[in-house]
Amino acid sequence: MHQLFVTQIYQTKINTDFKDLKKEIYQIKKVDILGQKWSKNNYQNGYTSYGSLDQLHKLSSTFLALEKKINRSVFKYAQNLDYNIKKADLKMTRLWVNIMPAGTLHAAHIHPLSVISGVFFVDTPVCASAIKFEDPRLGLFMNTPPLKDKTNKINSRFYSIQPKTGDLLLFESWLKHEVPVNKSNKPRISISFNYSWS
Numbered sequence: 001m002h003q004l005f006v007t008q009i010y011q012t013k014i015n016t017d018f019k020d021l022k023k024e025i026y027q028i029k030k031v032d033i034l035g036q037k038w039s040k041n042n043y044q045n046g047y048t049s050y051g052s053l054d055q056l057h058k059l060s061s062t063f064l065a066l067e068k069k070i071n072r073s074v075f076k077y078a079q080n081l082d083y084n085i086k087k088a089d090l091k092m093t094r095l096w097v098n099i100m101p102a103g104t105l106h107a108a109h110i111h112p113l114s115v116i117s118g119v120f121f122v123d124t125p126v127c128a129s130a131i132k133f134e135d136p137r138l139g140l141f142m143n144t145p146p147l148k149d150k151t152n153k154i155n156s157r158f159y160s161i162q163p164k165t166g167d168l169l170l171f172e173s174w175l176k177h178e179v180p181v182n183k184s185n186k187p188r189i190s191i192s193f194n195y196s197w198s
Contacts, residue, residue: 007135007171007175008081009170012167013167014069014120021062029047043104044104046101054096055093055094057092066120066191071090073168074090074092074116090115093195094193098190098191104182105181106178106179109178115195116171117173118192119163119168120191121163121168121190122165124167128184129180130162132160133161133171133176134158
């Protein structure tokens, strides 16, 4: 049996001061009027700085310190992917924060013009949404029979990862993913980012 064209998702833990990080994220939300307006139209019930402040690693020492920790994992992931590039070739280009209260969702999407994307989970309360990934071949199956109710994860068409506070997930930016409705009564707080190469 040959297992070909594998999609790799890198998962690890990062230790940081979650209390200070969470406090700064809420301070950003409070002053980010443009982001609040963007979120009202594009991120129902929630807040994201994606449409306003998306380079927080260049504006805050807190996020710069987090970037340095993420960098180490990104290079390890790039090695696992057999990318023929140097460590210095990968650069974080965007970093933004997300607050998802109960009832908020994030529809399926990719991260264009990037090579590696990821999420760092600052606060994932009980019953908070998982992150759901889609098989990139989904539109090509055509006449494939339905799958069994219980399938091996390598044969799944969708795969969800239930993150915990402190988890870092990395994936190639072309991989479609979504965040289903948050059913927790507490906000799910995360930091998203993109890396490009030169």
